[in-house]
Amino acid sequence: MECEICGKTVPENNPIRAKIEGSVMVVCKECSKLGTIQKAPQQPKFRQQPKGKKAKNTKNTGNYSRRDEPSEELIEDFNLKIRKARETKNWSREDLGKKINERVSVITRIETGKMTPDTKLTKKIEKTLNIKLLEKVNNIDLNQFINTSTGERALGSIMKIKRK
Structure with a gap:
């Protein structure tokens, strides 16, 4: 797992979640100082389907994505x-x-x-x-901003972070 801001490796067993500028992100210890550390989110509880009943059929909308349209x-x-x-x-x-x-x-x-x-x-x-x-x-193709060292996208690879 990688920091969503700088791209450094974050321990998977204990990731740090920080709220930075209104968004909760998985970040490294250094980048967590840019916001407030959040508690781990609770796992959602799902109801089990009664035996013998099928889930409601949902419409298949195809492969169309709203991200594709300008x-x-x-x-x-x-x-x-x-x-x-x-x-x-x-x-x-x-x-x-x-x-x-x-x-x-x-x-x-x-x-x-x-x-x-x-x-x-x-x-x-x-x-x-x-x-x-x-x-x-048109939406920005983020593939052009891939961090060359790890091959992953991180917020820090497309913008400069102003540290105090």
Whole structure:
């Protein structure tokens, strides 16, 4: 077993689980200092099927994975693009709010960058202002970041860790 941050070997009989930036990871002793050490998770208890009964048949969805399809992300300067498109149409924030059925305060927070709109609101804004705010992003192939010494992927092989 390897540390999910730096890739060092972690003893399998007693792995250290640490919560770092909201994620629980198996880490080495040195990397466990970056977060708070967690207790070992309890094993889930499963009910046994009564004899003679079969498990419910589940649909086979095939080999399709959601990871294969590109996801949509909001563009970086969405707030400026929204404001510029609104001003081009000579609409006030109140006018845009009425057209997409949102409060003026929401439009103000979006245009100032204090709020990121969810996908549903983003699509309403795109349709109303006739602009493109969502872009398709292909998933990153992590195979290019494989740690050459062990051949395994670790968080530390694709990002720099800033130690205090």
